[in-house]
Amino acid sequence: MKITHIPNKADIEASHELIQDMIFRTPVMTCQSINHLLETQIYFKCENFQKVGAFKMRGGANAAVRLSREEQAKGLATHSSGNHAQAVARAAQLLGVPAYIVMPSNAPSIKVAATKGYGAEVIHCGPTIDDRTTTLNQVIAEKGATFIHPFDNYDVIAGQATCAKELIEDCPPLDILMAPVGGGGLMSGTALSGKYFSPTSKVYGAEPEIVNDAYRSFHGKGIVKNERIDTIADGLRTNLSEKTYEIIKENLEDIITVSEEMIIKAMRLIWERMKIIIEPSCAVPLAAVMTKSDLFKGKKVGMILTGGNVDLEKLPF
Amino acid sequence: MKITHIPNKADIEASHELIQDMIFRTPVMTCQSINHLLETQIYFKCENFQKVGAFKMRGGANAAVRLSREEQAKGLATHSSGNHAQAVARAAQLLGVPAYIVMPSNAPSIKVAATKGYGAEVIHCGPTIDDRTTTLNQVIAEKGATFIHPFDNYDVIAGQATCAKELIEDCPPLDILMAPVGGGGLMSGTALSGKYFSPTSKVYGAEPEIVNDAYRSFHGKGIVKNERIDTIADGLRTNLSEKTYEIIKENLEDIITVSEEMIIKAMRLIWERMKIIIEPSCAVPLAAVMTKSDLFKGKKVGMILTGGNVDLEKLPF
Numbered sequence A, B: 001m002k003i004t005h006i007p008n009k010a011d012i013e014a015s016h017e018l019i020q021d022m023i024f025r026t027p028v029m030t031c032q033s034i035n036h037l038l039e040t041q042i043y044f045k046c047e048n049f050q051k052v053g054a055f056k057m058r059g060g061a062n063a064a065v066r067l068s069r070e071e072q073a074k075g076l077a078t079h080s081s082g083n084h085a086q087a088v089a090r091a092a093q094l095l096g097v098p099a100y101i102v103m104p105s106n107a108p109s110i111k112v113a114a115t116k117g118y119g120a121e122v123i124h125c126g127p128t129i130d131d132r133t134t135t136l137n138q139v140i141a142e143k144g145a146t147f148i149h150p151f152d153n154y155d156v157i158a159g160q161a162t163c164a165k166e167l168i169e170d171c172p173p174l175d176i177l178m179a180p181v182g183g184g185g186l187m188s189g190t191a192l193s194g195k196y197f198s199p200t201s202k203v204y205g206a207e208p209e210i211v212n213d214a215y216r217s218f219h220g221k222g223i224v225k226n227e228r229i230d231t232i233a234d235g236l237r238t239n240l241s242e243k244t245y246e247i248i249k250e251n252l253e254d255i256i257t258v259s260e261e262m263i264i265k266a267m268r269l270i271w272e273r274m275k276i277i278i279e280p281s282c283a284v285p286l287a288a289v290m291t292k293s294d295l296f297k298g299k300k301v302g303m304i305l306t307g308g309n310v311d312l313e314k315l316p317f
Helices: A009-019 A032-038 A056-065 A069-074 A083-095 A109-117 A129-143 A154-169 A185-197 A213-219 A242-251 A260-274 A280-291 B009-019 B032-038 B056-065 B069-074 B083-095 B109-117 B129-143 B154-169 B185-197 B213-219 B242-251 B260-274 B280-291
Strands: A041-046 A076-079 A099-104 A121-125 A176-180 A202-208 A254-258 A300-305 B041-046 B076-079 B099-104 B121-125 B176-180 B202-208 B254-258 B300-305
Touching: A009 A056, A009 A154, A009 A185, A032 A041, A032 A260, A032 A280, A041 A154, A056 A083, A056 A154, A056 A185, A076 A083, A076 A129, A083 A099, A083 A109, A099 A109, A099 A129, A109 A121, A121 A129, A154 A176, A154 A185, A154 A242, A154 A300, A176 A185, A176 A280, A185 A202, A185 A242, A202 A213, A202 A280, A213 A242, A213 A254, A254 A260, A254 A280, A260 A280, A280 A300, B009 B056, B009 B154, B009 B185, B032 B041, B032 B260, B032 B280, B041 B154, B056 B083, B056 B154, B076 B083, B076 B129, B083 B099, B083 B109, B099 B109, B099 B129, B109 B121, B121 B129, B154 B176, B154 B185, B154 B242, B154 B300, B176 B185, B176 B280, B185 B202, B185 B242, B202 B213, B202 B280, B213 B242, B213 B254, B254 B260, B254 B280, B260 B280, B280 B300
Parallel strands: A041 A300, A076 A099, A099 A121, A176 A202, A176 A300, A202 A254, B041 B300, B076 B099, B099 B121, B176 B202, B176 B300, B202 B254
Antiparallel strands: none
16 A cells, blocks of 8 residues: 555554565674774665665565555556666566666666666666656556656655664664765655654765755755756765655754765775775765764764665776 | 694684684675576675684684783784785784784785784885795894794684684585685685584685696695796785695595686676675685586585775776
8 A cells, every 4th residue: 555645653664564575684784993983883774785786675665565466467667777777677576567667778788787687678768857757658658557756755765764764773772864865765764764763863864065956955945956967976866856855854954965075985985994885875974974073973873875786897996 | 822733623612712802703695696696505704894804814813812921922923915914913903912014015005004004013025935034034033923824823724714613603504615725724724614513514615727736736746836826816826835735635625726707707796796895816716606607506605705805996897
């Protein structure tokens, strides 16, 4: 059954139950040398080890599993050239139903191959947002498939919320919870889980300076959009939506913006010290701790490492 | 108390107790897509997450902790430009005693810095083995420090054996145990732990074709040496020693040799599918499974991932 309101505590708990066989309960890692360096205690929730290599599996699974059997049978549809595409494809594969993924024809072939590898049908479209919408609407009309929006969807938000829920369950009481902000699906879910399962934790978002729409929206009046998108953190180029803005506006302590240089530095620190592979978007919360270190000194910080899907031939170091 | 014979079961158990506060009990990971691809079930023991980023911490800690307080106080000494240097430095630091590490003057500055970072004194020497031995002997004569050989040392071997012991304890019954072979310290320890704690497991070594001294020694009569050392697996360039040869000769099923190309392919597979950072030497056992896939089909394989210390600016992809 679809969630039609801002997810409450019971919605998130039920979502966690519903998707438990479709996701991994990912480990929480700590790193003595990073803690020592930043004089803080960070608990990293490793969603880079999640199915499809990113937290997006949670939201995709929750949206899929909450459809009726008839809806599922007609297939899941979305537009994405990133981790959400693979999440929807994998969720459909696990349920044994079709997935239709609309991708721009210039999408990286490795992403197309990975999505097809989960059994999805990839439908190419032109490079503009209009092309994408037109093609997606055609697919939905033809197949009767259900569109799963990457973040402007309460089922997706409740699914992403299970990540912070697990992190809270697996850690000592946390002073701070952190996630990066792109479209705001994970950020909204993290804020809600913080509110329900760890009400004394402050929740901070982290965002690249170059795509600071969420920062400006949070501090202003209503949703503003990015004017440029040339950040290395390619998962965070999207703008907030109505549903995510509403939750973020009410439930965040603040959003911290970071430079491109600090993102690369944080990414490298995690690679070198923790020996795990994370994508640039994933390094943004640690970059925020490095940028505003006084705020985090002596604190217990739960931080979501969102994903590990990176092109090894295009590393920034 | 030093171990003066081939470590027996009680020696390895006692070593594990002795070093437990100086090491991490590293996690065992599995990867559905690698298992699916190779039609096998591999349990990866993640020593890339070990202190100093490699299994070498186990042997270094065991050799250090088994010295008398007087011996410890005079310091630990070794020659190494690799992970053993950092292991001895870190073990000394944890015990609050000096470490003297002899390194060639052309050793990578990142390795020198890491070793100094653990509080060790780095003593530079010329590039030849004679230079190294002369300098090490001077240090030992001057300081009264104890030399900890990287592998020709039963305490080191018993320390490395604790890695396979943990792997066996944390997995279902394993058909096969695998480790890479360099000087043979880890390989010997793995073979002994297999014999004592999982006697039905077959133990295989894996070695680059270019530095196949262990393969030739195992199949011949006595220790033979490498004639070239230009493998990407820089941790495996060393030859077997008397102590490691004796154990390996008696306790291995076989040694599988692999091409450079397959090492890089296996390394990339682990990076891309498991999202963890391993060094080239560490990929050699998986390369062996990819090379002799029939041997491993349908089997439960325990595989030690030895370390994750890699220069991010010199990746092979």
